[in-house]
Amino acid sequence: MTDIFQVQPHDHVFLGPDHERAERRTWAVIVLCSVMMIAEIIGGALFGSLALIADGLHMSTHAGALLLAALAYTYARKYADDRNFTFGTGKFGDLAGYSSAIILAMIALLIGYEAVSRLLNPIPISFNEAIPIAVLGLVVNVASVWLLSGGHHHGHSHGHAHGHGHDHDEQPRRITLGRGILEIEVFEDNVPPRFRIRTGTTLLPAASDITIETIRPDGRHQHFTFEARDGYLESRDEIPEPHAFVARVRLMQEGQNLEHELQFEEHDHGQDHGQDHGNGAHHRDNNMRAAVIHVLADAGVSVLVIAGLLMARAFGWLWMDPLAGLIGAVVIANWSFGLLRDTGGILLDRMPDPRMAEKVRKVIETEGDRVTDLHLWRLGPGHLGAIVSVATTGPHEAAHYRQRLAGFADLSHVTVEVQHASSANG
Template structure:
């Protein structure tokens, strides 16, 4: 058997920077959340309340993401985690997706009630708060955008038995960024609803925008749920698996068993069993250069 030996730190080079930016966004989001919920309640605007409750779920989800960054860093060298703590962010993302899904149902239900009852809305008071909410969302997006744009380049690690390139994609951070952008879109919906109600008399437009906002949240929650669950369930990276098969075929060896799964935002683990008399060291030497492969094990077994 031939195996590369190296630390199980699969957090990525921008982990700490992303954690710092995420904490700032939590503070901004929580502050605006309180303002919008209070204003929405006092003015009777369902669109504003929907945006405020959306921000509440954001603050919780992004707060969980911030905690995940801290936990992953604190336990990165803990031997209890066989493949490190690179998937902590995916666990946090899955939990957040469940909360978001429930929140979207609550907003949709309340919007339907408001659509039937048509309560009075203080448009003049609600509009400024909604606009401030949009500004806060844009500031948060700008705060996150630098780290988001930095993803996608490559680097090398010089291990005793391992050189590799990572495609920097912190899915936890990317989810936070996309979530903030979706908040901005929901804020735009709230502003549009309030303007339509104030100047066109379309009072029903406000709860309709609340329903649309709930659908946006539900769609984001479903996407996050699928992506994070795929990582947590160790689904195979088909592209890298095909690359491994191609390399082994080129060396005239036969694969008996192959496992490829994600162990961090930009890190994959590969375990491949090949039939004797294949040379494990030779196969490992060819495979260790595959992009994203951070943990590689090549084993030989007698052919059945």
């Protein structure tokens, strides 16, 4: 007999928790770059400055690369519920990141070619015109980095400053509700432990519309109600130790009573139950990463160019300007390679975290059962998919193993296949 159970088969929204904020900030940077582009081209035409026009055209390529990121965010959000995308649209950002990496590689080659050409055949430089333009470009890039950096900041800490033997750095448990995600965590950062509920892409529910009932291994039950705080909900009562229980979340949404079960477990330091603490590869928003790298690359080149121009003007070292460009090309090429490697692996469904796979295997095999097949891949920022085949001689069905895997907050789409002894032996 084979029993198959899939977690939340009705929902395939695997976007990052900051998706909409990242989208808005990317469009804001595009507007900034477009305004600068138009101003430089018009100013260059009015004042007869070819350098100003050239920098305006360069700014247009900058805005174009960011447009790719913004369109990926918009398209992924717009079609998040389209069932034609079997595992959702969470990979659109990685596809855009891969494309941006190719563009960055081409830019690095062009800068490198131009730098070598100028080293071999130096040309006169209009310092009084070039230096202010480079400074202006740097200012725009710094402003762009500042805007983009807010797009992938969660706005709250996952870290905890305790030393009493728990793994307090694990990710909040997630509940997907249509287009939104609720994040539920046991928060105890220098305060008594309480449940906190936050949201990344939807409005917080009213405090009166949600309750949590904890069920401990010894059968004890405890009910928690909530109060609204500044941007989150917090349970009125403290959570007693140990923090090992099933949390039954009941939520009233659009006239419907919804119920979800989450598993919380105590862990020692160093046993993160497969969590990557929000900084691991499968939590990265590679679309935002590509946009930030593009802007940082431009800012880095601007700094090098300014330094090269100043030294060339001060000491007559015309070779400093192309040398700075060559160094910038090498740096951009290195960033491009890293982005290509990471996004390419995701697009090809490469194993995102071997440690996670091993811990999933250990959790399933604690009672003598055996994992015969395990597939783990990334669905979107902070979302992993898993297919697990389990061979067992016991009576457990798929729901039992689903409950065991509920402690992994990053497993957003899990299919469990159970092969009992009768079927395994034919």
